[in-house]
Amino acid sequence: MKLCRVPRQGCVLLWALLTQLVLCRSGVFAGDGTKACKLSTETQSERDVLNRLEPLAHKNFTKEIKDKEESYIYVFQLCGDAGGVPGAGVIQRSTKALEKPTVIGLFNSTQAIGGSDWVMLMYRNGDVYDTHCNKEARKAIIMISCSENKDAGELEVILEDRDRQNDCFYLFELDSSAVCPPVQSRLSAGSIILIIGFCLVAVYLIGGFLYQRLIVGAKGMEQFPNYAFWVEVGNLTADGCDFVCRSRNREEAPAYRGVTTDALEEEPEERDDHLLPM
Structure with missing residues (x-):
């Protein structure tokens, strides 16, 4: 005597449904939470x-x-x-x-x-x-x-x-x-300003580079936007740093002791006038 007279696939499906009902009733399936x-x-x-x-x-x-x-x-x-x-x-x-x-x-x-x-x-x-x-x-x-x-x-x-x-x-x-309470990520005003600043710098560099290369036809370091201006700014910054930060005397000390810089200065040309032939 056969326990299931329906087709084999239908019998398997029936057993699966019965097993799921038993598991749900016993609490194995915790769908309700x-x-x-x-x-x-x-x-x-x-x-x-x-x-x-x-x-x-x-x-x-x-x-x-x-x-x-x-x-x-x-x-x-x-x-x-x-x-x-x-x-x-x-x-x-x-x-x-x-x-x-x-x-x-x-x-x-x-x-x-x-x-x-x-x-x-x-x-x-x-x-x-x-x-x-x-x-x-x-x-x-x-x-x-x-x-x-x-x-x-x-x-x-x-x-x-x-x-x-x-x-x-x-x-x-x-x-x-x-x-635990959910972690809320909040950006401070300083962080927002920094992000905006970095974005503007990135746009300036990328846009300027493309303009110099594709429109102006610059090569090498000249592709950097406003290259001449930034070079001049760098030089002026270096000079200012050298002037403010270095403490050494800018006049070179004489090579021998006892000789002042005044003695090394040239005397007026009139001192040799009496040696010239008349």
């Missing part, structure tokens, strides 16, 4: 904060903590089933395989608060305490801070505050670049 999280109070501001965490959606973050003789594994997932537990955002699992995982918070009861470079996520309505905190439901607080060098850092378990009558919570930390 942060939309899978249900906010306790649906407001646009909280939804915008939650949307900032879209790169972290449906990723499992685990951390193992050893407490004396016992050790626990914490699993956090944003808007997805943490550790495969339906509806759980954060779970606590003992390393003992037979024990049932403890649900710390559900992602269908989410609260999101954000600042410029941080987001605080709260999952409520976890499993109730047995003896602590008036047997209230557990709550997880995940503090996600900006770290430009990490797409998603390591989950850190800070504390479990259960030594109070109510409002007990588990506190976690996570670093991620997803909550």
Whole structure:
């Protein structure tokens, strides 16, 4: 007996569609992203904060903590089933395989608060305490801070505050670049002036070179626009720099000591008049 009586291509397509439906239902395909999280109070501001965490959606973050003789594994997932537990955002699992995982918070009861470079996520309505905190439901607080060098850092378990009558919570930390403020590139007025200046100089040089070469027919260094003017400016600049910056005396010192420059000057021609023949 054949399981599929349609043509082979149709049977393959049918199986592909059924597999995709199963995967989507199990959360493998995370197309919904942060939309899978249900906010306790649906407001646009909280939804915008939650949307900032879209790169972290449906990723499992685990951390193992050893407490004396016992050790626990914490699993956090944003808007997805943490550790495969339906509806759980954060779970606590003992390393003992037979024990049932403890649900710390559900992602269908989410609260999101954000600042410029941080987001605080709260999952409520976890499993109730047995003896602590008036047997209230557990709550997880995940503090996600900006770290430009990490797409998603390591989950850190800070504390479990259960030594109070109510409002007990588990506190976690996570670093991620997803909550970092966008980098805005702004040019200063000086940068804009420099860019405009460089553009004008480039236009002057290229346009002048083409004009000198194609219209005037200049060759060699004469292709440089206003070559004679710039040569003269360069010479004058060099002379000015030489005059201002050099400290040596411009008169050459005499070769012998005791001989002044006045003695080396020519005497008036009248001194030899008496030697001339009459």
